[in-house]
Amino acid sequence: AQSVSQHNHHVILSEAASLELGCNYSYGGTVNLFWYVQYPGQHLQLLLKYFSGDPLVKGIKGFEAEFIKSKFSFNLRKPSVQWSDTAEYFCAVNAQGGTASKLTFGTGTRLQVTL
Amino acid sequence: DTGVSQDPRHKITKRGQNVTFRCDPISEHNRLYWYRQTLGQGPEFLTYFQNEAQLEKSRLLSDRFSAERPKGSFSTLEIQRTEQGDSAMYLCASSLWVAGNYGYTFGSGTRLTVV
Numbered sequence: 001a002q003s004v005s006q007h008n009h010h011v012i013l014s015e016a017a018s019l020e021l022g023c024n025y026s027y028g029g030t031v032n033l034f035w036y037v038q039y040p041g042q043h044l045q046l047l048l049k050y051f052s053g054d055p056l057v058k059g060i061k062g063f064e065a066e067f068i069k070s071k072f073s074f075n076l077r078k079p080s081v082q083w084s085d086t087a088e089y090f091c092a093v094n095a096q097g098g099t100a101s102k103l104t105f106g107t108g109t110r111l112q113v114t115l
Numbered sequence: 116d117t118g119v120s121q122d123p124r125h126k127i128t129k130r131g132q133n134v135t136f137r138c139d140p141i142s143e144h145n146r147l148y149w150y151r152q153t154l155g156q157g158p159e160f161l162t163y164f165q166n167e168a169q170l171e172k173s174r175l176l177s178d179r180f181s182a183e184r185p186k187g188s189f190s191t192l193e194i195q196r197t198e199q200g201d202s203a204m205y206l207c208a209s210s211l212w213v214a215g216n217y218g219y220t221f222g223s224g225t226r227l228t229v230v
Contacts, residue, residue: 004157036221043119044158044206044221090157101146101212102171103219105157 002027004093006106013081014114021076021109023091033074034092086113119222121207127228135193136225140209147190150206197229
């Protein structure tokens with residue numbers, strides 16, 4: 001069965017600091033990878049996704065993630081965070097192949113950006 | 116609004132009562148998913164439909180839980196004889212699954228509190 005680990009549960013950064021949130025997954029086959037964001041009081045929104053091709057994926061709002069297959073990792077990065085990036089961030093994985101398309105989520109990382 | 120709609124937004128019920136939630140997906144999406152999210156955790160997969168067929172159910176979905184998507188459009192999730200452990204946010208998502216490429220759109224969820 002697939003699983004996802006997010007090692008940072010709560011991250012506090014000052015505005016303009018750089019961000020990197022860790023995500024590791026456990027699955028022996030080919031995967032699709034996602035990062036979702038949940039702003040306070042809002043629904044989950046897709047930040048970016050990796051299906052194939054260039055392992056460096058660019059998403060919305062200046063976020064990017066790099067898929068490193070050898071490390072089973074898909075870390076999220078942003079060079080300079082803003083106060084409006086305060087939210088909870090979830091990494092998710094889906095096993096390619098077959099007909100199932102369910103996502104397995106990590107436990108999330110709460111990001112707090114201070115002014 | 117052309118997103119995924121869930122009703123109600125909040126539900127408080129007494130232990131032992133039955134509750135039913137509704138999800139209206141994006142109209143052109145052929146897949147509909149139910150997830151459950153508890154505090155401090157990422158969403159956990161419950162079940163999904165392709166059109167009106169329920170294709171997979173999680174072990175989390177006990178016999179007290181049932182989901183339907185009668186005409187391949189909206190879906191309902193019913194919980195019978197609710198227990199305090201059922202208190203959670205119930206999320207619905209939809210996707211257009213085409214040859215393995217898809218993107219989820221999540222609704223805002225129904226928050227269930229069992230007292």
